[in-house]
Amino acid sequence: MTTDAGVIAQTLPGRVSVKMSFAERRRQLMAACIGSLLEYYDFIVYAFLAPTIARNFFPSESEAAGLLASFAAFGVGFLARPLGGIVIGRIGDKQGRKVALLLTIFGMAIGTIAIGLLPTYATIGVAAPILLVVMRLIQGLAAGGEWGGATAFIIESAPEGRRGLFGGIGQASIASSYLLSTIVIAVIAETFTPDQMQDWGWRIPFLLGGVLLPVGIYMRRNIKETPAFIEAQRAPKSHTVDDFESPLVLLGKAIGFTVVWTVCYYIMLSYMPTFLTKHAGVSQTQALWCNAIALMVLVMTMPFFGWWSDRIGRKPLLLVCCLAFVILPYPLFSIILSGPSLVTIVAIQIVFNVFIAAFSGAGPAALSELFQTHSRTTLMSTGYSVAVAIFGGFAPFIATWLISTTGSPISPTYYLIFSAVVSGIVISSFRETAHEKLL
Known part of the structure; x- marks a missing residue:
């Protein structure tokens, strides 16, 4: 690595160095983060509004059955994510990260605006839930390519030795979408x-969200391609780690790594807001504000x-987090569930969120460093999306089903513990990559 007047050049054997200033790297990071914030805001809003959506699109004599149907539609959006990860990830590896990120934000805009305009079951009958599922599938395709594409873009734009920091900032933008959606819904719930x-x-x-997305589209149209991608396009493939590990092995590692993260x-x-409302005697507004804090x-x-x-x-932080979600x-x-004060509930949520933050801070860089640039977006998007589709997207459904089946509100913790054990075993097999060059 060489430095000249604030310009960083990262060079690997067989590659031609591409220079990018610190200011340009910060602009790259900002464009990716704002796009992810707005895009995930739209995807997450559905989960917070699941009970209301259930009554509008899945009318049922049983409230639990309607909520299960609503969360199932939430999960269906995740079934499309692996396909989105494969298709958009491949585009990102062949045509560039910028092209892939524009595709994802356009897809999310279409799905989100359509959901906001859909007629309900009372208006058009069974066509309403069908159209809702179709829109969730479109959102799922877009989201499937978003995380891997945006993460690859951010990590590849980061200066050497700061990939964890850049990845943590990028992941914070996604967490900000949870915060933004929570605040928006809490304010609306208090207003109406x-x-x-x-x-x-x-x-x-x-x-x-549909109105805000053009901001992300504008910013992503004006970003540059990452130095790592340009260098990889100019040079032949190097014989490094993923020449000795099959794509299936790498996908397996990515899936196992992501299980606890997504759950x-x-x-x-x-x-959690739904859980607090139904099982902890907290109002919807109180639950949302607890979550926001x-x-x-x-x-x-x-x-x-x-x-x-x-x-x-990366490994010390990741393994400590897995242990925390077992204990x-x-x-x-x-x-x-014992009926504590709101202050106690917020304190407990903060404890959980600190460990999620530790995993999320180290996670983007650790996962990106598994792959070479020429295959990073495809393999990372696919592995991450498969894990999210199987373990994360249906997590609210599984939690609701576990409680309904066992009659015990504590039962979702078994799913959290299981996920932490799986990821802990996988991560323990990783080599440390924090101080290696990006391949």
Whole structure:
């Protein structure tokens, strides 16, 4: 690595160095982060509004059955993510990261605006839930290519020795989408009556996201391609780690790595407001504000943990987080179910979110460093999307089903513990890559 007047040049054997200033790298990071924030905001809003959507699109005599149907539609969007990861990831590896990121944000805009405008079951009957599922599939295709494409773009744009920091900032933008969606829905829930929310208020968050997405589209149209991608296009493939590990092995590692990450996100961030409302005696508005406070801590600490992983390595942070999600869920959920004060509930959520932040700070760089540039977006997007589709997207459904089947509100903790054990075993087999060059 050479430095000249604030310009970084990263050179690997067989590659022609591509120079990019610090200011340009910061602009790259900002464009990717704002796009991800707006895009994931739209995808996440659905989870928070699941009970309202259930009553509008999946009417049922059983409230639990309607909620299960609504969360199933939420999960269907994740089934499309692996296909989106393969197709858009391949485009990202062949045509460039910029092209892939534009595709994902356009797809999310279409799906989000359409959901906000859909007629309900009372208006058009069975066509309403069918159209809702179609829109979720479109969103899923876009989201399948978004995480891998945006993460590859951010990591490849990062200066050497700061990939963890840049990855942590990028992941903080995704967590900010949870925060933004929580605040928007909390404000709307406080502004309108329950009947107004049920009738038309639920549409506002979707339409608001549709209005904001052009900002992300504009910023992504004006970004440059990453230095790593340009260098890889100019040079032949080097014989490095993924020449000795088959794509299936790498995909398996990516899937196993992501299991605890995605389960924690969708249980602790998306499903938690619903859990608090139904099982902890907390109102919907209180649950949303509790979630928002804990999310602020999550967003603020992710960059720190990313920076820290650049110093001490990725594995120590990742393995400690896996251990925490084996030990903590059962006792802390037990406290939540005992009827504590809102302050105690917020404190428990903050504890969980600090460990999620530590994993999320180190995670993007650690996962990106598994792959070479010429195949990074395809393999990372596919592996991540498969894990999210199988383990994360249906996490609220699985949590609801576990409670319904066992009759015990504590049962979702078993799923969290299982996911942490799986990921911990996989991560323990990783080599440390924090101080190696990006391949």
